Amino acid sequence: MKQSESIEKLAPALVAAQAEIGGAVKGSSNPFFKSNYADLNSVILELKPIFVRHGFAVIQLPVSDENGVGVSTRIQHTSGEYIEQSFTLPLAKNDPQAAGSAITYAKRYSLKALGLMPDLDDDGEAAMFRQEKVFTEDQRSTFIDMIANKDGWGLKRMGQEVGNDVMSGLFSSFQKGEVSKTKAAVREYVGEANQELKDGLNYIGESITAENDGAIQEALAEMNNIELGFVIAGLSEIQKQQLTDMGVEI
DSSP: OESSOOOOHHHHHHHHHHHHHHEEEEOOEEEETTEEEEOOOHHHHHHHHHHHHEEEEEEEEEEETTTTEEEEOOOETTTEEEEEEEEEEEOSSSSSHHHHHHHHHHHHHHHHHHTTTTTTTSHHHGGGGGOOOOSOOOHHHHHHHHHHHHHHHHHHHHHHHHHHHHHHHEEEEEEEETHHHHHHHHHHHHHHHHHHHHHHHHHHHHHHHHHHHHHHHHHHHHHHHHHOOOOOOOEEEEEHHHHTTOOOOO
C-alpha cells in the first residue's frame, strides 16, 4: 500500500465517513451462482455522497502486472493526503471482455473494502445484524437522543469514538423501513456539522493571516467543547504554533 508522508487529517475523516456508510443493496444477479450481489453502481451511489461530504475523491485506473489485470484505487483527501492500493486478478481468457469484467470486479471490491461495506438485500436484511449486539443500551439511547436533537457534532464525535462496527449495529437496531431514514437523518446532521467545521477552520486561517487574535478568541469562545476539539484537531502544526505565538490558548 502507498500513502502520503502523513495521514493525520485523512485518518479521522475516513473514520467519520465509514461510520456513515451502510450496505450496498443487492440489485444484480449472477446466473452462474444463482445469487444476487450489489453491482458497481450501487456501491458508488452509497459511497460517493458520503466521501464528498468528508472531503474525499476516489480515483480508479486500470492496471496490469504479472498476476493479471485490475485497478489502482487512490482515496485522496482535500488536505492532499492519500492512500493507494492496487488489486489485480488473473484472467480466465486473454481477451478484452474478460479484462473488462476483471477490472469491473476489482473496482467494485476495492470500493467496498474502502468503505467496509456489506451487501444488503434491503432494510430487512439489516435486521439480521440485530442478533448480536455490538453496542450498549446507553450508546443506543445516546444515539437516539442525538438524532432527536439534530446533534450533528455529537453524532460526528460518536462515530469517531465507537467505530464502524458499533455505528453499523446502531443503524441496524431500528425497525424494518427505518434504517434508511435514520441513515439519511444522520448524514444530514453530520453534514451540517462538517460544513460548520470547514467554515470555522477557514475563518481561523484567515484570521491568523490577518493576525486578528481577538477575532480568533471570540470564535473559539463561541464553540462548544466538541466543535472546539474538532477545530483544534483540524489545525495544522504551523497554525497551532502561530496561535501560540499570537498568545491564543487552544
